[in-house]
Amino acid sequence: MSTAQSGIFALGSPSHAYLEFDLQRGKDAGALIKAMADVREPRTTVGGVNFVSGFRPELWRNVVPDGVPTDLTGFNHNLTGPDAYEMPGTQHDAVLWLSGSSYDVVFDEARQAINALTVVTTIADEASGWPYRRYRDLTGFVDGTKNPSLLRAADVALIAEGKPGAGGTILLLQQWEHDVTAWESLSEQTQERVIGRTKTDSIELDPQPPDSHVHQTDQEVFGNVFRRNMPYGTVTSHGTMFVGFCCEQRPLQAMLESMVGLKDGVRDGLTRYTRPLTGAYYFIPAVEAIRRFATLAEAD
Numbered sequence: 001m002s003t004a005q006s007g008i009f010a011l012g013s014p015s016h017a018y019l020e021f022d023l024q025r026g027k028d029a030g031a032l033i034k035a036m037a038d039v040r041e042p043r044t045t046v047g048g049v050n051f052v053s054g055f056r057p058e059l060w061r062n063v064v065p066d067g068v069p070t071d072l073t074g075f076n077h078n079l080t081g082p083d084a085y086e087m088p089g090t091q092h093d094a095v096l097w098l099s100g101s102s103y104d105v106v107f108d109e110a111r112q113a114i115n116a117l118t119v120v121t122t123i124a125d126e127a128s129g130w131p132y133r134r135y136r137d138l139t140g141f142v143d144g145t146k147n148p149s150l151l152r153a154a155d156v157a158l159i160a161e162g163k164p165g166a167g168g169t170i171l172l173l174q175q176w177e178h179d180v181t182a183w184e185s186l187s188e189q190t191q192e193r194v195i196g197r198t199k200t201d202s203i204e205l206d207p208q209p210p211d212s213h214v215h216q217t218d219q220e221v222f223g224n225v226f227r228r229n230m231p232y233g234t235v236t237s238h239g240t241m242f243v244g245f246c247c248e249q250r251p252l253q254a255m256l257e258s259m260v261g262l263k264d265g266v267r268d269g270l271t272r273y274t275r276p277l278t279g280a281y282y283f284i285p286a287v288e289a290i291r292r293f294a295t296l297a298e299a300d
Ligand code: HEM
Pocket: 137, 138, 139, 141, 142, 143, 144, 145, 146, 147, 172, 174, 176, 195, 197, 202, 213, 214, 217, 218, 219, 220, 225, 240, 242, 244, 252, 255, 256, 270, 274
């Protein structure tokens, strides 16, 4: 039986750091996995931090050939729609997502992790996340309404026992910058047609506009995913960190293809007000799969 990294499901943490790393030239993929396996959360019952660590699928496959879904690939090419709208592929070698109860602990732990990994990696990208008005993203809409509950999330996100990479999951991490001026110039009713839900209560529109975000990512069409999105950024430059998990890559990729208009020629209305700056897929191994690379003993 494989154990999932618990931070994937640790809802409610208000402070987040997303760190992406590149393997230094000439360094060995196994050394990166070992270094990551030795990064540990602080031993405290108070103000702890959740770590979720993952790897570029091809890098993990190099070291553990049978330990990852055979068809899983990184976000190795830009995804371009029929009207040339582009989602950039900015794949890196490893990811560490930290979440905790306050930003000071997340900040300290993120710095320590970067220091510990500095022998084999360079930091390639970072963002910090924080919740907005309890459960809204920075469009002002409730984000996560159609998520599976925690009773079902593991079935949606985790690779089943007996399959390559069992107990692991596939993460799509994509940083979306919002065009706040353009978004705020829309009436509430127009914003609701873009999302496909009402703003105040998150009630699904019926009928759905064909270019609404909800229609373009409809899980009844593409399959279910488990989202842990968070607002990120500063007052003048901000957006949504899309953090989506699935036991297969296809639903996530099919949603992206639909959003750029490759499915039926209709582009997701939300892409007219938000722009992806990054895009990467990571394999998030089960705890046991990472633990066997650890070299540091547990503290007494
Ligand atoms: C700027 C980026 C994004 C924002 C602000 C955003 C926001 C939202 C909001 C407000 C909803 C409606 C409430 C809900 O069910 O959660 C929603 C639904 C959803 N979004 Fe996004 N989203 C973004 C990007 C993405 C991306 C990149 C994907 C997929 C790769 C995605 C997948 C979904 C799915 C699966 C749903 C539920 C659809 C259904 O009703 O079955 N979203 N999103």
